[in-house]
Amino acid sequence: MITSISNPRMKEIVQMQKRGRARNQAGLFIVEGLRMVREVPPERLAQLYVTEEFYEKHKQEPIFAAGKEFVSAQVFEYISDTKTPQGILAAVRQYAFSEEEVIGGKGMPLAQAKKRPAHILVLDNLQDPGNLGTMFRTAEAAGATGIIMSRDCVDIYNPKAIRSTMGAVFRMPFAYADSLLRTIENLKKAGNHVYAAHLEGNRAYDQEDYREGTAFLIGNEGNGLRREVAQCADTWIQIPMAGQAESLNAAVAAAILMFEVSRQRRFPGKFRKDT
């Protein structure tokens, strides 16, 4: 049982909760809570910490099969990022696909992956961890095939981002791109149509045909897409808005676009424009 907050591994956990650099050096990230720990693929579980109290209540959980380490309740509070810690926390190995894998659908864990046309979210300088995590969660539910992020996006391994994914971080293939301009080129070469979500888009999002390979470029919360990125898209689309609303939350905008793809692909024979 670890009972001291000066234990070096506990200090490392705290560093990983706070800093992307510490996470990247260790090649790990932290997940908390029973629901999230249950989603960790066994081969990626590096360390598992529990309080005695938590273990007593949940000892039958299969997640304990590969071992665990006890920490005192006091130490657990120290290493936890949440206000009311449950008493279970894991250090998990990071894993990102290559851009080629994501574009090719190789990262898809599902059997039908190869039969599914690409449906990819490309994120340019996204900054809010809650938004990023929510996009992962929504992307999985909408049947998206992958997410590609510019390197200056907020870290998906940030604890708040991880929590917001609700486990989709383990199932949604994702990659980092050094240059989104090259990413867009690669997406087009692979036969995908690239749409920029843009307030100045001249097409309504629901008047486009997303049944074949589709990628959406989504920009920063405050500033939208960088000009040079948006300019590489095939088509600029917008979501028609009422009232005096100037824009939508980025995760909301992404959700509306991805579920329009989902809608069209559920009834592929029936697509027609309304205008």
Add this chain to the structure above:
Amino acid sequence: MITSISNPRMKEIVQMQKRGRARNQAGLFIVEGLRMVREVPPERLAQLYVTEEFYEKHKQEPIFAAGKEFVSAQVFEYISDTKTPQGILAAVRQYAFSEEEVIGGKGMPLAQAKKRPAHILVLDNLQDPGNLGTMFRTAEAAGATGIIMSRDCVDIYNPKAIRSTMGAVFRMPFAYADSLLRTIENLKKAGNHVYAAHLEGNRAYDQEDYREGTAFLIGNEGNGLRREVAQCADTWIQIPMAGQAESLNAAVAAAILMFEVSRQRRFPGKFRKDT
């Protein structure tokens, strides 16, 4: 110029930043930042505080026409709820419509209000302030006509909720309901169809006709709708999901439903089911 954090009004501002009770006793709430303060309807502005530095940069802003009070940079940091305060903060009078007004579309600030069929969001025990604020923002953009909240929802005047509305809190009519069961009855009496967003819904959300009066019941983030509330709905709908995703973020689910309404009403002659 207020230079002391023991100034009673500064203490009251801090209390209002932290506690719903303090806000309700004063009948006020706090908004921060130039963008949000600009959105405050003049008749609802109660107090306006700025730093000298902020004022020097923005003195031509029309918001200063009705007066302002200077506070020192140090005091401003004390009263601000944000990490990097801009230097402008207002205390604003609270205002909620009655449930009848929201159902009747009377609260709508827009000229076309009476011509628009109702499109109402009913929120049951929503707990996340960011989600609530985002729903207000999305509702305005989707052309919704109002929001009705159970009294145990998180306070819309919570600073994080207010920020997430991006100003829609001033434009989207909303009301509190003592009993959602009665609310649902009133919605039906007024000719609206009431849909429960439910994981066990037996209809896909995009196969229903929302061109006439429509209300959506949205439940708590973790537990969904209370049984007795969901049971009062006319129809249970769900958003079809792929992968292992168990649910969507509540604000995302509400956005997908509201923008389906928006989509159908933009092309009212063309609705048809896909199945």
